[in-house]
Amino acid sequence: MHPALQGLMMIFVGVSGCVGYFYFSNIVLDKFIFPAKGEHAGRNINRANLVRPWLFLFPALIALGLYLAYPVIETFRLSLTDRSQGGAFVGADNYAALFNDPKFWEALRNNLLWLLVVPAMSTAFGLLAAQLTDRIKWGNIAKSLIFMPMAISFVGAAVIWKLVYDARPIDTNQIGILNAVYLALGGDEPQQWLSKPFWNNFFLMAVLIWIQTGFAMVILSAAIRGVPEETIEAAIIDGANPFQIFFKIKVPQIIGTIVVVWTTITITVLKVFDIVFAMTNGQWETQVLANYMYDKLFRAGDWGVGSAAAMIIMLLVMPILVWNVRNARKEM
Amino acid sequence: MADLNLSNVAKVYGGKVEVLKDINLDIKTGELIVFVGPSGCGKSTLLRMIAGLESISGGDFTIDGERMNDVPPAQRGIAMVFQSYALYPHMTVRDNMAFAMKLAKKPEAEINAAIENAARILQLEPYLDRLPKALSGGQRQRVAIGRAIVRDPKVYLFDEPLSNLDAALRVATRIEIAQLKESMPNSTMVYVTHDQVEAMTLADKIVVLANKGIAQVGSPLELYERPDNEFVAQFIGSPSMNLLPGQITETGANTKVKLSGGGTAIIPIATEASDQGRAVNVGVRPEDLVIAESDPLFAGKVNITEALGEVTLLYFESENGGEPVVGKLPGIHKDIRGTNVELTAAPEKLHLFADGLSMRKK
Numbered sequence: 071m072h073p074a075l076q077g078l079m080m081i082f083v084g085v086s087g088c089v090g091y092f093y094f095s096n097i098v099l100d101k102f103i104f105p106a107k108g109e110h111a112g113r114n115i116n117r118a119n120l121v122r123p124w125l126f127l128f129p130a131l132i133a134l135g136l137y138l139a140y141p142v143i144e145t146f147r148l149s150l151t152d153r154s155q156g157g158a159f160v161g162a163d164n165y166a167a168l169f170n171d172p173k174f175w176e177a178l179r180n181n182l183l184w185l186l187v188v189p190a191m192s193t194a195f196g197l198l199a200a201q202l203t204d205r206i207k208w209g210n211i212a213k214s215l216i217f218m219p220m221a222i223s224f225v226g227a228a229v230i231w232k233l234v235y236d237a238r239p240i241d242t243n244q245i246g247i248l249n250a251v252y253l254a255l256g257g258d259e260p261q262q263w264l265s266k267p268f269w270n271n272f273f274l275m276a277v278l279i280w281i282q283t284g285f286a287m288v289i290l291s292a293a294i295r296g297v298p299e300e301t302i303e304a305a306i307i308d309g310a311n312p313f314q315i316f317f318k319i320k321v322p323q324i325i326g327t328i329v330v331v332w333t334t335i336t337i338t339v340l341k342v343f344d345i346v347f348a349m350t351n352g353q354w355e356t357q358v359l360a361n362y363m364y365d366k367l368f369r370a371g372d373w374g375v376g377s378a379a380a381m382i383i384m385l386l387v388m389p390i391l392v393w394n395v396r397n398a399r400k401e402m
Numbered sequence: 403m404a405d406l407n408l409s410n411v412a413k414v415y416g417g418k419v420e421v422l423k424d425i426n427l428d429i430k431t432g433e434l435i436v437f438v439g440p441s442g443c444g445k446s447t448l449l450r451m452i453a454g455l456e457s458i459s460g461g462d463f464t465i466d467g468e469r470m471n472d473v474p475p476a477q478r479g480i481a482m483v484f485q486s487y488a489l490y491p492h493m494t495v496r497d498n499m500a501f502a503m504k505l506a507k508k509p510e511a512e513i514n515a516a517i518e519n520a521a522r523i524l525q526l527e528p529y530l531d532r533l534p535k536a537l538s539g540g541q542r543q544r545v546a547i548g549r550a551i552v553r554d555p556k557v558y559l560f561d562e563p564l565s566n567l568d569a570a571l572r573v574a575t576r577i578e579i580a581q582l583k584e585s586m587p588n589s590t591m592v593y594v595t596h597d598q599v600e601a602m603t604l605a606d607k608i609v610v611l612a613n614k615g616i617a618q619v620g621s622p623l624e625l626y627e628r629p630d631n632e633f634v635a636q637f638i639g640s641p642s643m644n645l646l647p648g649q650i651t652e653t654g655a656n657t658k659v660k661l662s663g664g665g666t667a668i669i670p671i672a673t674e675a676s677d678q679g680r681a682v683n684v685g686v687r688p689e690d691l692v693i694a695e696s697d698p699l700f701a702g703k704v705n706i707t708e709a710l711g712e713v714t715l716l717y718f719e720s721e722n723g724g725e726p727v728v729g730k731l732p733g734i735h736k737d738i739r740g741t742n743v744e745l746t747a748a749p750e751k752l753h754l755f756a757d758g759l760s761m762r763k764k
Contacts, residue, residue, distance in 0.1 A: 301489070307455070309502055
């Protein structure tokens with residue numbers, strides 16, 4: 071069968087399976103287990119309503135258990151064993167090996183850099199774009215353009231930006247725009263941007279900032295629209311200039327949303343993998359935790375250390391995740 | 403101290419939609435002017451033009467003789483109180499009131515003194531360190547007024563400040579505003595409302611806006627007793643003034659009108675001989691109608707009554723679906739519904755309109 075047809079069939083089976091599950095499980099609940107008739111009709115309705123939420127949650131709980139809870143436990147188990155010794159229990163040896171690996175500390179340092187720079191820049195640019203496009207005619211077109219990178223996969227974006235940073239021999243035309251601009255501004259020779267230690271981290275971060283700015287802008291734009299017009303007018307009458315209106319009236323009123331956007335991007339940053347994988351693969355001191363984990367787990371085949379790295383990433387993400395969910399709830 | 407002057411002021415949106423035109427208005431220092439008018443008449447727009455939140459499309463607006471058309475709002479010496487309070491939600495009451503003065507880089511001591519003073523006047527002292535969300539609607543509006551007082555403006559602008567309050571609070575806050583006005587005899591206030599009671603009780607002068615322009619300016623009682631036109635006659639007073647169509651049959655110092663309902667009215671308003679036979683409307687307020695002993699002005703069958711205790715409103719059957727004639731009789735009239743009632747009014751209470759305009763000489 072043609073793969074597209076197979077796909078369509080699977081979609082059909084999947085969707086009708088879901089609909090069927092909810093429909094028939096409710097029928098079973100209401101007609102057979104707790105029928106709303108007979109002498110206990112009232113009691114049965116109440117009981118059915120107590121059970122119903124679990125009926126709806128059941129598939130999600132199963133999926134989360136299978137694909138989230140189980141892997142966490144299994145990864146934790148693997149991080150305490152050694153594959154080369156046939157899966158023997160080795161205690162904290164893998165963690166010790168991890169902490170003695172300079173590449174791990176490099177990855178941690180780089181992740182910290184990413185953590186400081188990317189959420190800050192994305193949120194700042196997003197806020198700026200949201201404010202500047204707020205009340206102009208072509209604001210929506212500008213917004214669509216800024217949002218567009220969101221639709222590109224991280225790998226795709228990485229490929230695009232590899233071209234931006236591309237370097238050709240000096241006597242040929244530069245197809246990388248950065249080198250073209252660099253030479254036009256009087257640079258002596260084309261630079262290999264991605265192999266300049268430390269600074270190359272920022273060239274990689276540019277890709278994620280480029281993608282996440284659109285996300286930050288869309289959310290913050292909605293938040294700015296929600297700031298009551300009268301408070302801005304009152305500030306105008308009180309004598310505030312546009313900067314004071316922005317920083318003293320608008321930003322404090324949307325600070326909750328800014329925090330949610332910031333932390334959401336922070337979580338994305340902690341998991342960053344594709345961009346580094348596709349552009350430098352961690353060479354030239356650009357290693358990050360997720361790529362480090364992948365290297366250990368699937369390239370070196372060292373499940374123990376790889377799993378230990380995965381646990382470290384989870385531990386780092388967890389507090390931010392909890393905080394983010396709390397903030398998001400407060401906003402709702 | 404501020405005299406405001408608007409001359410030929412106009413507002414046009416997008417070069418096409420004309421909202422206001424030929425607004426000529428003189429507001430003297432210490433006056434409380436109320437703009438009233440039906441929804442969409444541009445009363446809030448006019449206030450926002452005075453505030454500087456809307457541009458002025460034509461004409462001149464001056465404060466104390468100084469042209470203000472292009473002066474930024476903050477430098478016009480005005481303060482505005484908004485219907486929705488417009489408090490800064492992230493600032494305490496104190497910071498809300500201090501914001502303008504801090505922006506103007508006033509010394510700390512002066513800011514504190516101004517806030518203490520405003521808080522005392524408005525009884526906000528216990529709430530200075532609260533956020534707006536921890537205040538009731540009435541308290542929030544007092545903070546908004548406090549924010550205006552602190553700036554010590556020449557002109558106070560109020561944009562329907564009581565509309566978001568419940569009925570009891572509205573009355574209380576209305577009285578507070580009246581007291582505030584008395585305590586600051588040198589400040590000019592412009593107040594927009596759609597509530598007639600607010601307009602009648604607060605205003606030194608009422609400006610009735612309609613049809614892109616000013617229908618009449620005058621003291622509340624002037625508008626009530628001597629409306630210039632049918633619009634003002636019907637807009638001021640509740641229920642609205644009745645307009646009874648008729649034809650002038652005798653002119654002179656007193657004008658005699660034969661009403662199409664059958665009655666005859668003799669009105670002490672002078673008309674010219676050329677007015678003979680002219681189609682006119684005789685206006686009479688529901689509260690001026692009394693039961694007629696003889697020669698009724700109006701007779702009809704009572705369709706609906708509304709007993710308010712203090713008065714009883716009578717809605718008469720209307721001919722050909724027009725506005726019903728309404729009468730307001732003092733006291734309780736239990737069995738009056740469905741009966742035929744004959745009403746009349748004292749001649750000096752009658753108004754005479756031709757082509758929508760009052761025939762009374764100014």
